[in-house]
Amino acid sequence: MAAENKLTWDSLPYELLPWLREALVSNGYESMTPVQASVIPLFSGNKDVVVQAVTGSGKTLAFVIPVLEKICHFLREESTFKRGHFGALIICPTKELAFQIEGVINNLVEFCPDDSYKLKAQAVLGGVGTVLTDVQNFMKTRAQVIIATPGRVVEFLQHSMVKTSSCQVLILDEADRLLDHNFSSEMSLIAKILPRQKRVGMFSATMSAVIDDVFKLGMSNPVRITVKSDQLSKKLIPSKLRLFYSIVPADQKIGLLFHLLESYQFKRAIVYFPTCVCVSYFYMLLNHLLSCLYKQGNDCKGIRLHSLHGKLQLETRTKTLSLFSGLSDYKNVLLSTDVAARGLDIPDVDLVIQLDPPTDPDVFVHRCGRAGRAGKSGTAVVFLTPGLEENYVDFMSLRKVELHDLGNVHYDPQRFELIHQESRTWLLADRARHEKATKAFVTYIRHYSKHSAASIFRLSALDYWGLAKEFSLFRFPKMPENKFIHDFPEGGFIDKSVTFENQSYSNAQNENERLQEFCLSSKTVQPNDAILDRKARKERNSPWSKNAKSKVNEKQSSYSSKENKKKRLLLPEAELRETQEDWKDLVRSNKRQKARETTNFFNDL
Numbered sequence: 001m002a003a004e005n006k007l008t009w010d011s012l013p014y015e016l017l018p019w020l021r022e023a024l025v026s027n028g029y030e031s032m033t034p035v036q037a038s039v040i041p042l043f044s045g046n047k048d049v050v051v052q053a054v055t056g057s058g059k060t061l062a063f064v065i066p067v068l069e070k071i072c073h074f075l076r077e078e079s080t081f082k083r084g085h086f087g088a089l090i091i092c093p094t095k096e097l098a099f100q101i102e103g104v105i106n107n108l109v110e111f112c113p114d115d116s117y118k119l120k121a122q123a124v125l126g127g128v129g130t131v132l133t134d135v136q137n138f139m140k141t142r143a144q145v146i147i148a149t150p151g152r153v154v155e156f157l158q159h160s161m162v163k164t165s166s167c168q169v170l171i172l173d174e175a176d177r178l179l180d181h182n183f184s185s186e187m188s189l190i191a192k193i194l195p196r197q198k199r200v201g202m203f204s205a206t207m208s209a210v211i212d213d214v215f216k217l218g219m220s221n222p223v224r225i226t227v228k229s230d231q232l233s234k235k236l237i238p239s240k241l242r243l244f245y246s247i248v249p250a251d252q253k254i255g256l257l258f259h260l261l262e263s264y265q266f267k268r269a270i271v272y273f274p275t276c277v278c279v280s281y282f283y284m285l286l287n288h289l290l291s292c293l294y295k296q297g298n299d300c301k302g303i304r305l306h307s308l309h310g311k312l313q314l315e316t317r318t319k320t321l322s323l324f325s326g327l328s329d330y331k332n333v334l335l336s337t338d339v340a341a342r343g344l345d346i347p348d349v350d351l352v353i354q355l356d357p358p359t360d361p362d363v364f365v366h367r368c369g370r371a372g373r374a375g376k377s378g379t380a381v382v383f384l385t386p387g388l389e390e391n392y393v394d395f396m397s398l399r400k401v402e403l404h405d406l407g408n409v410h411y412d413p414q415r416f417e418l419i420h421q422e423s424r425t426w427l428l429a430d431r432a433r434h435e436k437a438t439k440a441f442v443t444y445i446r447h448y449s450k451h452s453a454a455s456i457f458r459l460s461a462l463d464y465w466g467l468a469k470e471f472s473l474f475r476f477p478k479m480p481e482n483k484f485i486h487d488f489p490e491g492g493f494i495d496k497s498v499t500f501e502n503q504s505y506s507n508a509q510n511e512n513e514r515l516q517e518f519c520l521s522s523k524t525v526q527p528n529d530a531i532l533d534r535k536a537r538k539e540r541n542s543p544w545s546k547n548a549k550s551k552v553n554e555k556q557s558s559y560s561s562k563e564n565k566k567k568r569l570l571l572p573e574a575e576l577r578e579t580q581e582d583w584k585d586l587v588r589s590n591k592r593q594k595a596r597e598t599t600n601f602f603n604d605l
């Protein structure tokens with residue numbers, strides 16, 4: 001943390017518990033950060049607080065210190081919490097963040113003298129064991145501080161063995177996220193379950209709409225504390241974090257990404273993708289490209305990729321994060337969804353690259369804030385495609401986030417073409433890869449439709465051809481958005497030289513199944529011809545506008561030319577089914593999405 005204007009722990013208006021002071025100094029926190037200096041006296045002095053302070057400014061300790069102090073004061077008077085009772089509840093949106101807060105607390109409570117009281121924290125997280133195991137652990141450990149994600153904690157608090165009446169403090173870390181519509185029902189329930197007499201603290205780097213919600217959580221006359229990086233310019237971004245944008249056509253994004261990763265000197269970088277499938281697809285593709293480029297003598301030897309998203313097992317996620325943040329001579333690059341956008345404090349992340357801006361402009365601030373933390377320098381770059389997306393710069397400027405032009409980046413266009421060629425060869429080697437690319441593309445389009453700044457991010461203005469090249473697609477999937485694609489190719493085939501029937505799986509079992517299915521359907525397709533022919537004639541004679549509305553006619557729209565209809569009739573059943581597969585995926589993913597949105601939004605990140 002910057003050394004200027006040191007605010008020592010002794011400058012607090014009261015004396016910290018001696019063991020806590022020692023713990024702080026031993027952990028390297030020799031003085032307070034501005035947010036800690038502003039919050040600790042008020043929150044410890046029984047005021048509710050709503051705190052907005054830039055990313056990496058030390059908000060975690062600003063609530064952890066008062067929480068530990070309150071628990072200690074209680075224990076001093078009562079000597080223990082009754083069985084099933086706890087003293088503080090800290091809620092945060094992701095498991096990674098919960099583990100991080102638990103780590104900060106554990107590092108401090110180690111210094112608590114054994115002969116007085118044993119302080120303990122317990123994480124209660126969705127997707128980890130069951131609520132019953134959480135309760136059993138809690139009864140055993142008798143943890144006084146619970147750190148939880150919103151879904152699981154409701155079940156935990158409602159369990160008959162868990163008593164909430166001693167809870168004195170409620171903390172919402174990343175409060176604006178916790179109070180948005182995804183968690184509103186859980187948060188209202190929690191407010192009802194917990195006792196009215198408690199202190200509430202809300203913390204985040206962005207606090208757009210939170211203030212209206214404070215009363216729902218039973219805050220009484222809260223103090224609003226805002227700590228900006230520079231009080232004069234009212235900057236929402238840490239002072240040593242440089243923000244850039246680069247106007248780059250979609251088909252050149254991967255090339256530019258490689259160029260930046262090779263040419264920038266960094267220790268750790270995070271590259272954000274919009275969806276889980278995009279992360280997992282580009283992780284495979286980029287790893288392949290890295291090895292190709294390395295063989296061709298390019299400067300990418302020292303780059304090591306990692307992938308993180310909410311559909312990975314928790315164990316894998318934890319392992320990935322520890323590999324990414326551990327000691328290493330490599331330039332470590334984490335490809336991630338927004339599961340790593342908020343709160344994560346990974347040492348020495350000095351570069352953040354966003355291939356696309358996030359759907360929520362507040363998340364932009366959080367993503368960038370993974371670099372340039374605690375007074376260190378950092379760089380964040382966002383790619384914007386030419387056209388409407390260029391307006392994002394002014395849009396963010398109105399929100400007091402200033403982006404600067406990265407300027408001309410000198411790269412070799414031949415190299416970009418080489419990257420495309422390599423991607424195509426890699427994709428053609430396995431049918432499963434193209435299927436994955438297609439899924440990633442579909443989820444990308446779905447995600448794009450969710451941008452809150454709808455006037456800037458319009459599906460109708462997307463460069464679908466460029467995007468298809470970015471994803472190395474040979475064929476556009478069947479989607480309603482195809483109506484926006486100019487010169488939509490017959491059957492969606494972008495590259496007519498690729499024969500889809502000949503594209504095989506590298507996995508022998510999958511390939512055998514495909515071939516068997518193909519043979520079977522080739523034999524049985526004859527009797528269906530008459531039916532298909534009748535259907536096609538009927539569809540041909542009905543107006544297109546009507547056709548476009550129904551799912552049946554969705555199938556037809558990409559075969560609208562006479563020639564293609566013929567082609568469709570000639571396709572075996574398996575191939576016909578495949579043309580509809582993307583649509584089915586889409587419907588399935590929509591259903592899952594709805595279900596997820598009502599349960600736990602963050603599992604999808």
Ligand SMILES: Nc1ncnc2c1ncn2[C@@H]1O[C@H](COP(=O)(O)OP(=O)(O)OP(=O)(O)O)[C@@H](O)[C@H]1O
Pocket residue numbers: 001028029030031032033036053054055056057058059060061204205342343344345369373374
């Ligand atoms: N008093 C202090 N002295 C030195 N370093 C500190 C101090 N307080 C916090 N830090 C360090 O600053 C970094 C950022 O802290 P923290 O994660 O709490 O930031 P934050 O404000 O919660 O960020 P975000 O908004 O991204 O969640 C951490 O590495 C932490 O160890």
